Amino acid sequence: MSDQIILRVATKIVVPPIVLFALYVQFHGDFGPGGGFQAGVILAAALILYGLVFGLRRTQKVAPSWLVRTCASLGVLIYALVGVEGIVLGGHFLNYSVFFPLHPEEGQHLGILLVELGVMVTVFGVMATVFYFFAARGREDL
Template identity: 60%
Template sequence: MHHHHLILRVVTKLLAGTIILYALYVQFHGDFSPGGGFQAGVIMAVAFILYGIVFGLVAVQRVFPPWLVHKIVALGVLIYAGTGIYAMMLGYEFLDYGAFDPGHPSHGQHNGILAVELGVGVTVTGVMVAIYYAFAGRAPRISDEDW
């Protein structure tokens, strides 16, 4: 344990939760303000990437294991596609949000957008973390001393 990084580690632990909370805000208020699934997914991934940079790859993979990252990517795609397939099963066109509340199309529009944006956010989080794991897990070609 590197004791000379104590302040950085404490601040990172405080920031990670705050970043995740802000990502959830961006996710669920994206239809009323700038933001949405993609932005929220990137912000959410930043919390894990920051944790990994400060505490190391092994530590972040204990918090967010690689097998779970891969499942998250697939889950996000399923949420997105499932939203469209659900509309088709009810006789509407793919991603026609009116299927979610035929009596009040504006409510259906809102719910459909939230579902699609949730799928995008989950997928982007998983993909960004998977990319970080791939790069951080690579063995360096030359050692630091050879520079």
């Protein structure tokens, strides 16, 4: 579809706001609707839109296949490590209050932020990986 000038121009205009919106959804998720799951999906949607219009090769220059695969596993690792950090600091697994013993609710806030970051990274990585693999399959018999 890369010969369609309207699609190309519109995609170039639309993709940056989508990425920005994903980050807004991520970091505003504590205060309004949103969070890691939604942000990850929206971020992946930006990448998929780019991939549909400009082709897989140019997309994989932006986000190579190894990078998105690493993201998929990195997010789970971030989540689990935040949990382990709670044990290291003397609390329970996934208890964020011990991060700042004097201000438990700030520890909770930090923990939620990190955990949601892990969720976003994983969901983005998974959706992008699945898309890459389906798209690459399509080229096989051509």
